[in-house]
Amino acid sequence: MRYARCALDGREFFAIVEQDEVVEISAAPWCPHERGARHSLPAVALLPPVMPRTFYAAGFNYKAHNRHHEDLGYDPVKVGPHPEVGYRAQSALIGHGDAIVKPAEVEGRFETEAEVVAVIGRTLKHATRDEAKAAVFGWTIGNDVSARAWQHADRTFWRAKNADTFKPMGPWIDTEADPFNSTTTVRRNGVVDAEFATGDMIFDPYDFLVEMTKYITVHPGDVLWMGADGNTPMDVGDVIEIEISGIGTLANPVAGEAAGADEERTMR
Secondary structure, X not given: XXXXXXXXXXXXXXXXXXXXXXXXXXXXXXXXXXXXXXXEHHHOEEEOOOOOOOEEEOOOOOOHHHHHHHHOOOOOOOOOOOOOOEEOOHHHXXXXXXXXXXXXXXXXXXXXXXXXXXXXXXXXXXXXXXXXHHHEEEEEEEEEEEEHHHHHHOOOOOOOOOOOOOEEEEEEEEOOOOHHHOEEEEEEOOEEEEEEEOOOOOOOHHHHHHXXXXXXXXXXXXXXXXXXXXXXXXXXXXXXXXXXXXXXXXXXXXXEHHHHOOOOOOOO
């Protein structure tokens, strides 16, 4: 089943996606809920499918990513024996069709990384692997936007990965997808730039959840972005589409700061 978070006529609500319609539901999808009004899918704005209490990010989690680092002249990243999670800013999230705004100060490599995202549906602490599997409610798609000059100049990722609009997520949560047998495809202006096996991770989501919950309580609605195989350059005027088979396609245009400041949804 697919669940979206929608906006219509000044209201926000969760909904079930059924072909070209959405059906309002009375609560978050991982909670007991009742069905309500139906709307045409094109009539609603698709918001980030969840606004997480905590936004977790796996970061470097694909072996092939080191090849991209080396091609660009960087030292390979050393992967430890245990998964280590990072964090991103909830304020950076935007939905399907919203514009990624490139700040006027950004120079050099401005890139997108395609990530599968685990959406948590249960509270977890000291989880076993089986409990971690049961706690993943479903899957969505993330676009990890990065300003590389800022990333290498700053002590943290505070603006390089967390500036406003730098984290598109959507278009919905799919509860039946199998990301371990999926393909991730990145298209820039309709042309395929990258394609990789979504499941080719160093550590899977359950590895992360077992390790994380030794120290951190994970809550329903939290998200865990699983890292990317490589990166795709982008610039103002581009449209970036990330498709993960079995989930769907997340598409976002790229706007300049001046053009994007007052821009409404350009791709509903």
